[in-house]
Amino acid sequence: MRLRSALLAAAALVLGGCVAMVRMGPGTVTVRDAISVSSDGGWNRLDVPGGGGEVWTSDGLSLDVLTFFVGIKDGEPLAPAPMGSRRVPPAFRAAMLPHQIVELYEASATQDGSTFRLERLAPGAFAGAEGFRFDFSMTRKRDDVALRGIAWGAVVKGKLYLIAFRAPRLHYYAKHLPRAEATARSALIRP
Amino acid sequence: MIAPRRRRIVIGCGCLALGALAPGAAASGAWHPPARFARPHEASEEGGLWGMFDREEARLKRSAFLVRDPALNDYVTRLACRLAGEHCADLRVYLVRTPHFNASMAPNGMMQVWSGLLLRAANEAQLAAVLGHEIGHFLARHSLERLRDVKSRAAFANFLSIFFAAARAGNVGQFAQLGVLASLFAFTREQEREADRIGLELMTRHGYAPGEATAIWSQLLDEIKGDAVTYEEYAGRSVLFATHPPIEERQKLLEEAAREIGRPEATNLGADSYRAALARHRTEFFADELRRRRYGETLVLLERMRKAAADDGALEFFRGEVYRMRGEGDDLEQALNAYRHAAALHGAPPELFRSEGLVLRQLDQEAQSRTAFRRYLELKPTAEDAELIRTYLPRE
Amino acid sequence: MKLPWLVLRAAALGLLLAGTALGQTNRAAGFRALPQGAKIALMPVNIELFEIGAGGVPEPRADWTTTALRHLKDLYRERKAKLGAQVIELEDDGDEQVAELNRLHGAVATAISGHHFGMLPLATKDGRLDWTLGSDANVLRQRSGADYALFTFLRDSYASGERVAAMIIGAFFGVGLPGGIQQGYASLVDLRSGQVLWFNRLLRAQGDLRQRDRAAETIDALLAGFPQ
Numbered sequence: 001m002r003l004r005s006a007l008l009a010a011a012a013l014v015l016g017g018c019v020a021m022v023r024m025g026p027g028t029v030t031v032r033d034a035i036s037v038s039s040d041g042g043w044n045r046l047d048v049p050g051g052g053g054e055v056w057t058s059d060g061l062s063l064d065v066l067t068f069f070v071g072i073k074d075g076e077p078l079a080p081a082p083m084g085s086r087r088v089p090p091a092f093r094a095a096m097l098p099h100q101i102v103e104l105y106e107a108s109a110t111q112d113g114s115t116f117r118l119e120r121l122a123p124g125a126f127a128g129a130e131g132f133r134f135d136f137s138m139t140r141k142r143d144d145v146a147l148r149g150i151a152w153g154a155v156v157k158g159k160l161y162l163i164a165f166r167a168p169r170l171h172y173y174a175k176h177l178p179r180a181e182a183t184a185r186s187a188l189i190r191p
Numbered sequence: 192m193i194a195p196r197r198r199r200i201v202i203g204c205g206c207l208a209l210g211a212l213a214p215g216a217a218a219s220g221a222w223h224p225p226a227r228f229a230r231p232h233e234a235s236e237e238g239g240l241w242g243m244f245d246r247e248e249a250r251l252k253r254s255a256f257l258v259r260d261p262a263l264n265d266y267v268t269r270l271a272c273r274l275a276g277e278h279c280a281d282l283r284v285y286l287v288r289t290p291h292f293n294a295s296m297a298p299n300g301m302m303q304v305w306s307g308l309l310l311r312a313a314n315e316a317q318l319a320a321v322l323g324h325e326i327g328h329f330l331a332r333h334s335l336e337r338l339r340d341v342k343s344r345a346a347f348a349n350f351l352s353i354f355f356a357a358a359r360a361g362n363v364g365q366f367a368q369l370g371v372l373a374s375l376f377a378f379t380r381e382q383e384r385e386a387d388r389i390g391l392e393l394m395t396r397h398g399y400a401p402g403e404a405t406a407i408w409s410q411l412l413d414e415i416k417g418d419a420v421t422y423e424e425y426a427g428r429s430v431l432f433a434t435h436p437p438i439e440e441r442q443k444l445l446e447e448a449a450r451e452i453g454r455p456e457a458t459n460l461g462a463d464s465y466r467a468a469l470a471r472h473r474t475e476f477f478a479d480e481l482r483r484r485r486y487g488e489t490l491v492l493l494e495r496m497r498k499a500a501a502d503d504g505a506l507e508f509f510r511g512e513v514y515r516m517r518g519e520g521d522d523l524e525q526a527l528n529a530y531r532h533a534a535a536l537h538g539a540p541p542e543l544f545r546s547e548g549l550v551l552r553q554l555d556q557e558a559q560s561r562t563a564f565r566r567y568l569e570l571k572p573t574a575e576d577a578e579l580i581r582t583y584l585p586r587e
Numbered sequence: 588m589k590l591p592w593l594v595l596r597a598a599a600l601g602l603l604l605a606g607t608a609l610g611q612t613n614r615a616a617g618f619r620a621l622p623q624g625a626k627i628a629l630m631p632v633n634i635e636l637f638e639i640g641a642g643g644v645p646e647p648r649a650d651w652t653t654t655a656l657r658h659l660k661d662l663y664r665e666r667k668a669k670l671g672a673q674v675i676e677l678e679d680d681g682d683e684q685v686a687e688l689n690r691l692h693g694a695v696a697t698a699i700s701g702h703h704f705g706m707l708p709l710a711t712k713d714g715r716l717d718w719t720l721g722s723d724a725n726v727l728r729q730r731s732g733a734d735y736a737l738f739t740f741l742r743d744s745y746a747s748g749e750r751v752a753a754m755i756i757g758a759f760f761g762v763g764l765p766g767g768i769q770q771g772y773a774s775l776v777d778l779r780s781g782q783v784l785w786f787n788r789l790l791r792a793q794g795d796l797r798q799r800d801r802a803a804e805t806i807d808a809l810l811a812g813f814p815q
Contacts, residue, residue, distance in 0.1 A: 018799060021702070023710035044709045059718065060698025090484070098579055099549055103516065110482055111221060113255075113289065122578035143697075144255045145690045170691045171721025171781070243649040246656070253686045346714050 021046055024056060028189065034071030035127060038186040040179055052079035053164075062143075064167035064176045072160040078108045087111075094158040097133060098132040101153055105164065106136075113141035127161050127187040128182065129154040138166065148173040152184045161189060222392050224276055224330055244297040251285055251303070258286035258472070266468040267304060270315065271322050274393040278330065290479040296325035298334045309469060310476040311414075311492065312407060314463025319394050320404035327389030333382045384448075388498060391448055395457035401449035401461065405442050410495060412439070417491030462499065474540065475508050479505060486517045497504060504539030507532050508546070514549055526550050541570035545580065554582065561585075611704050613812055615716050615750075615773045616783045618815040621775075625672040628731035628778070630689065631679045632659050636796060637744040638769055651745075655796035659739070662806045670815060675733050684726045691720055692738055695783065696772055704788045716786060724781035734778055739809065741771035741789075741794050752754065769794040773809045785814050 025039030031054050043056040043066065056066040069078045077089035089106050093100075106116045117137050118122060124133040131154025138147040148167030165180035167173040231241055250259065258264070263284060272279035281300040291307040302325060312318040328334065391401050469476075480489055493510045500506060511529030514522040530547040533539040544567035551560035564580050574580070616768055621627075636651040667674045677685075695718050702709045703716055727736055744767040746754065754766055768790065775785040795801040 009804060021707050036307045042711050044711055046707070057709070060695075060702045060709065061707075062694040062697040062701070087484075090655050095553065097549060097552060099545075099576065107235055107482070107484065115288070115479075116482075120578070121576035123582045141256075143690060143693050145255070145694050146255065168691055168694060170687060170723050171719065175721075242653045246653060247649070251688075252681050253679070 021077050028186075031068045032070050033190065034159075035068070035187050036191075037163075037183050037188075042179060043183070058176055058179070059172065060067055064180075066164070066180050067164045069160065069162040069164070072162075074158055076133065078104060078162075092160050093190060094155065096160075098134075098153070101132075101155075101160065101162065105162065110123050111137060115139045115141075124152060126152045126154040126163075126184070127156065127189050129189075131155075131158045131161075136166075137169070146170070150177070150180070152187075156189055161187070163187065173183050222389070224278065224389075227281060228279055228332075241299045244299040244301055247297070248283070248285075248299070248301045251287075251301075254287070257287045258288050260380075261471060261474065263468060267309075267318070267322075270319060271302060271326065274319060274323050275326050275330075277294075278326070282326075288476075288479065290476070290483050294321050294325055296329045298329065298332065300329070306472070306476045306479065310473070310480060311410065312465065313410065313462065313495070314403065315465040316394065316399035316459060317407040318402035318465065319397070319399045319461075320390060320407060323393040324386050324404075325388035326393060327386035328382070330389055331382065331385050333386065337384070347422055387445065387448055388452075391445075391452050395452055395454040395507050398457050400458045400460055401452065401454070404449065405445045408442055408445075413495070414488045414491045417489075418485050418487035421580040466500070473505065481509070481512055481516065484516070486513050489513050503542075504533045504536035507536055508539045508543045511543070511546060515546055523554055525551050527554075541567055541574075543567075544570065545574075545576070548580075548583070595808055603657045605754075606758075611714065612716055613787055614814065615784050618814070620791065621672055623790075625735055626675060626731075626733040626734035627670060627672045628675050628677050628727060628736040629663060630677055630692075630736055632656060632663075632739045632741070633693070634659065634739075634741040634743075634771075635694070637742070637767075638747050639744050639750045651797050653745075655741075655743070655802060658796065658802040659806065661740075663805055666758070666806065666810065669815060670737075670810070672735075672815065673733075673793055674737075675731055677731055677736075682730065684723075685730055688723060688727055689738075691723075692774065692776070693740070695720060696738065696740060696774055698790055699774075699783065699786050700772060703786070704790075717781065718783045720776060720781035720783075722781055724776060724778045726779035731778075735784070736776045736778055738774040740774075741750060741769070741796065741805070742806075743767070743769045743771075743794065745795070745797075766792060768792055769796075769805065771805075771809060773813070775814070787812060 021042065021044040022025060024043040024045050026041030028036050028038050030036050039056075042058050044058065046055045046057065046061065053067040053069040055061070056068075058064050060126055072078065072092045074094040075091050077091050079089065081087050081089050089111075090104055092104060096104070102118060106118075110116050113137060119137055120135040124131055126133070131152065133150065133152045136149045136151075138149060139145070140147055146169040147166050148169045149164060151162060151164035153160065153162035155161075161179075163184045165177070165184070166180060168175055244279055264284065267286060268282070268284040271282055271284055274302055275282050276302075282301045282302060283300055284304065286304050286306065286309070287517070288306045288312070291305055292311055293305040294303060294308055294526045296302045303320070304322075308321065309318070312321070387404075388399050391404060395401050396402065480492070490510070490513055493506055493513070497503065497506050497510070511533060514526035514529060527547065530543055530550070533543050534547075544563045548560045548563035548567060551557075551563060564583050568574065568577060568580060568584075571577075595745045633706075634652060634656055636648050636655055638648050663674070663676075699716070699718055701707055703712065703718075708714070724736075728734065746766040750766070769792070771789045772784055776782065777784050787809060789805070791808075794805045794808070796805055
């Protein structure tokens with residue numbers, strides 16, 4: 001079923017000329033009209049119409065992934081349910097505490113059966129607001145690859161702004177962490 | 192039900208379908224297990240089947256989703272070994288971390304038990320029932336018998352491959368074809384009766400109460416009803432259920448067969464030994480279970496477990512977690528009740544106080560939430576979220 | 588609606604196949620060929636064979652896969668000379684570090700297949716084959732005694748009888764149904780740096796791994812241009 005849906009989607013996208021990986025920066029870049037961040041020019045953005053967070057990568061989607069869930073309003077999920085699933089994904093609520101936002105992210109990240117473990121949750125400035133950051137580890141179900149991850153987030157004027165970075169534990173996480181962190185630290189909410 | 196009811200669609204996957212005692216079957220006590228099997232020649236039909244499973248086993252050995260704890264592995268292996276007798280030497284048990292209910296045994300001796308099953312078995316006797324049934328299929332060489340029918344061979348190989356793929360995926364959401372393929376292959380009625388007969392024999396021989404073979408299925412049925420989903424929908428996402436006849440039908444037949452076997456002295460449940468063996472993993476398995484977000488089902492499971500262990504603080508804590516995560520209606524108040532009850536019992540983890548603090552904070556009861564958070568940090572000073580929690584405590 | 592779905596699937600396949608004609612380089616920058624007498628560790632082959640039923644869904648065939656694996660092992664042994672190096676066969680011994688590296692390589696190969704040879708090129712790579720396993724690849728070097736490793740991956744699907752019938756009917760109506768795809772890669776890694784030195788991708792609608800002589804053709808296609 002999934003193969004079929006994926007091919008269908010791929011066909012539609014390629015036929016429509018909609019799929020591309022665009023170089024981000026170097027310089028300041030706008031994400032989803034919600035925030036601006038700076039990029040060192042080493043990131044590529046995947047443009048996929050239809051929803052879900054914005055996705056950047058340097059070495060490829062199966063390796064390092066920087067995802068932006070920004071401007072999420074009360075009642076919205078982080079991302080729509082995968083094609084063909086009857087499950088309703090949990091929604092963001094403006095009153096959510098950081099622990100709950102971690103659980104929201106965890107629910108999204110483990111939909112495919114991957115495991116998730118929170119390693120650290122701490123306060124931290126983000127996007128010019130008092131926010132939080134969390135470190136985590138995962139095992140990706142599809143190919144058993146061990147991942148490490150980090151996310152920065154804040155709720156501002158009732159909307160959620162979250163940037164999550166994850167990459168294989170071997171080599172790739174360490175390679176791109178400083179760059180991901182630099183981008184996250186540069187985030188500013190657009191008025 | 193996805194598969195047509197006329198056919199008995201069962202593959203040795205933890206199934207406990209039962210028929211009445213087959214004509215000619217020996218009376219209780221007269222059944223003897225076969226001698227150990229020799230490894231077949233690689234080029235033979237049987238050899239090809241073994242090769243297939245050997246490859247799958249090699250893959251499984253590398254999986255990051257294997258539960259590697261030696262103590263738990265020893266426990267399950269020892270139980271399976273006891274039941275399998277002489278065949279213990281040919282048996283290899285693999286525990287797979289996935290919150291779904293399933294067990295299976297391949298003709299090459301590889302046995303898989305999923306953590307969803309380990310979480311749900313109420314006692315050692317129930318686990319023995321499931322393992323015994325699998326061993327029954329193995330001892331009676333049912334897979335190999337079916338292979339002799341060339342036409343079903345391809346379908347069988349397909350189905351097992353999908354089963355293993357599903358094992359790697361943890362669910363069958365993506366395998367809509369499962370039902371269709373399952374209908375291409377069926378163990379015969381006689382084979383099912385035989386596996387159940389052998390399973391009950393093995394269980395009762397080692398003193399386990401045969402009624403537990405029925406109980407484990409009733410429990411699962413109750414759980415399904417907990418989320419108000421239809422049997423068909425549940426079957427649609429479960430490897431086990433997509434391929435089995437309805438539970439109620441099997442329960443009747445199991446009870447009959449247990450009566451036929453007799454052995455009134457077989458009454459052992461092994462509840463305590465089972466709980467002790469699972470203790471270290473229960474939290475982890477429950478975290479996986481919670482992640483499924485099937486709150487109704489989880490609550491039914493917890494209710495049953497609590498009846499058997501009313502003083503278990505950890506179970507009360509998990510119950511609170513379900514309400515907290517669902518967060519509908521008066522769930523938050525229910526969660527608080529559960530946490531408070533858990534605190535008065537024995538065995539609740541320190542996370543109890545964190546969860547209590549979170550709920551109190553959500554209900555705008557700040558002063559009380561701070562008390563709970565302080566307690567959490569006292570019990571777990573190096574908690575992974577200590578830094579965040581401290582932001583809720585002024586001047587600390 | 589079956590018909591539109593089939594049409595779209597055929598179109599998607601056509602585009603995927605077209606992607607292989609993009610002419611991307613198989614070699615990392617600065618790499619020419621293996622030095623004389625180089626030792627290569629042959630990683631256990633990662634392979635699955637599928638059957639496509641009438642509905643178009645690929646179903647794994649473990650019995651075919653077992654057979655194909657046996658053919659490939661024999662064929663690699665025969666081609667040791669062609670590889671122009673000392674080949675060391677690595678068996679799956681459950682070593683966790685090697686397993687993790689193997690899994691990482693799978694993810695790297697997916698990136699190369701999709702982004703270097705496929706339809707989602709990464710602007711920042713600028714057409715270079717520039718991927719690595721990182722310095723942890725040294726673990727493999729220590730385990731095997733080799734300086735390089737060759738990874739093989741194959742997924743092959745074959746039309747079932749019902750599928751072939753559907754294809755014939757489809758052709759009658761002017762609808763092209765794909766019969767089956769063979770996809771795979773061969774990847775040569777420098778175990779000192781972890782760098783992927785050479786990568787060859789196979790993606791075509793032909794080939795049969797179930798028969799020994801036809802499997803030989805696949806191996807030769809996979810190893811075409813191997814930098815000995």
